[in-house]
Amino acid sequence: MAAIFPSEEWLKGLETKLNSDEKYSEIAKNWEGDLFFHIEPEGNLKEELTFYLDLWHGKCRKAVYKPDASAYPKPVFTLSASYNNITAVLTGKMNPMTAMMTMKLKVQGNMGYMMRNVPTVLDFVRVANDATEEIV
């Protein structure tokens, strides 16, 4: 069920899709890593918004909207992007690799692991696109 981004409902929908998508489950079967996603305020987003996702072996074990950062002190990755840039990726207007290579999406974490698993990252974005019905 696609939902409006950004919202708690959208994140729940993403979690459901990640756990039901067979292609993602196969491609991401070796992925082990949780992440914070910080969306910087811009346009319609007036204050920073953070998601937490725990991705493990092709499934999403946990998704938290506006998490308490102290509860997850050492995420494997921390991603951040401005609201306009993340919505451009979610609507397919911007290639996710372009976002990363042009620093529109900033990445902190184990870059070697990320590069070994680019197909997983790209398929995660595909599922996130599917989970997005509309942008606020």
Add this chain to the structure above:
Amino acid sequence: MLPILKINLTTGTSEEFVIPREWERDFLGGASLAARILYPYLTKELDPLSSESPLLFINGPLSGTSGPTTGRFVICGKSPATNLWAESGIGGFWGPELRKAGYDGLWITGKSSSPVYIWIEEGRLEIKSAAHVWGKDVYETQELVKAEVGVKGAHVAVIGEAGERGVLYSSICCDHGRMAGRTGLGAVMGSKNLKAIAVYGKNKIVVEDMERYSALRSEANRALKQDNEAKIIHEVGTAGVANYAEYLGSMPAKYYHQGSFPGVDNISGSKMTESILTGSSACQGCVIACGRVVNLGDGNKRKGPEYETIVGFGPNLLIDNLEEVVRLGELCDKYGMDTISTANTIGLAFYLYEMGKVTKQDTGGIELTWGSFMAARQLIHMIARREGIGDLLSRGSRQFGAAFDAEDEAVQVNGLEVAYHDPRGVSGMALSYATSPRGACHNQSDYFFVDFGHTYEKIGITYFERQAQAEKSANVARHQDWRTFFNSAIMCIFANVDPQMQVDLINAACGLEWTLDDMMRSGERGWNIKRAINNRMGLTAANDKLPKALLEPHTEGGTMGFVPDMPAILETYYEARGWDKETGKPSKEKLLALGLADIAVDLWG
């Protein structure tokens, strides 16, 4: 820029060449300026291995300024591999040291009657006997020459045995394992009986507006440290991209005849980091430090391979043993041979062996079976010494293929072996290879990065689908111009620096007031003068092509059966470039528009 020291090795004499101010303004430095300087001397008749053949080591205006990845210089001349324009960029500390010694270039002609090395200390030139280091490998030679000149801070550029013996893809090496590998300039250096060039100086490197430049370089280096790409290259080296390239089908396997390589996880940059990596190394002032330091369990610190070496001796030969790939790369380095061309030419030998065109009798009993690192190792030794089949291999893939009536099987363009970015996976590389001034080169336009998704919107380099066809041509041309600017500045292609920052750095360093358009125009001027040099040396539109293997679809892997439509791609490219489709020359109008009136007269009358 500082003067260039012209050295004639036949006579042992030297004189200073002052770079005309207008040439600096139009061509900046590096390879573009070298093309302007050498234009009159690079003729069709010139034998690249003759004493008349010029060999120009030259800096750019940013060399040694500790700007973002600016510790580089470039070596230029006529290639013995292609008989066309030759340039090969290199990092390390040698170029900045030459600048501190009082020169921004060394222009070497003539031929010494016996092996020599050049020693430049604080602007003073000495030509010294190299009899005792002739035959030594590049690492030993650097250490011996350094010890002999007796100056701790000296830096030494050297050739190995391959350069001495005229292997057509010999490299020039400095600062342990930094290599100017492509186009065979090590053989040109060897043909002059010149084994090494040691430099040392104490001068401070200054630019036009030091205060402004210092502030800008700090800002640029800080940004570069945070850049995603720079972080990837720092952490996992250039081979960090191997898994993604395999996914896209842009990483060649089995001499470009297999669309996928299941063993990629065993040889990638990530694997190296997790297994044998012990550290990293950097060129002068570089905050990225792409160089790998590895330990194979014997306690020795070794140079770890970058992407090209890993793919050339890995998937290209169906070898998935990273430690053996390290050793094969190291062997090439020690002999002073370009790993791209060596691995490519060996790959052709394996391929022709499988076809039955090369036999066990030809190889002297060596079985060239895919995956055999022992066979590859034996061939490397034979190439460097030009023994047996190694003599044929030492002439490069085009000549090796021709010797077995299979020239069209050689994966090369104009005599330079194709690097390891398959245009069936990243189509922009089709033009990069087909139109590069030095043959199938990935550094004149590393367009695979754009096809991966790296755009430069400020200078009009946008994203097209990675397997787009002719609609991408003008974008590739712009990228070539951009990288030609890089190679004149001189900067490393791994420096993801905002284009406006680039212009600001150049303006502060050179006292210019350039805009982004001026910067791109300078790159376009450099691209066109190199093209004009090649035209006068016999290159025509017929040279702009890809080898057969790259135009055959794969049935497996990430390329999904795609092949570049070269006639359509070239048609739009020529239009974008303003080149004459019949002759392959830049049109007279284009040359005049770029301020190259004398070149226009030379090419068109």
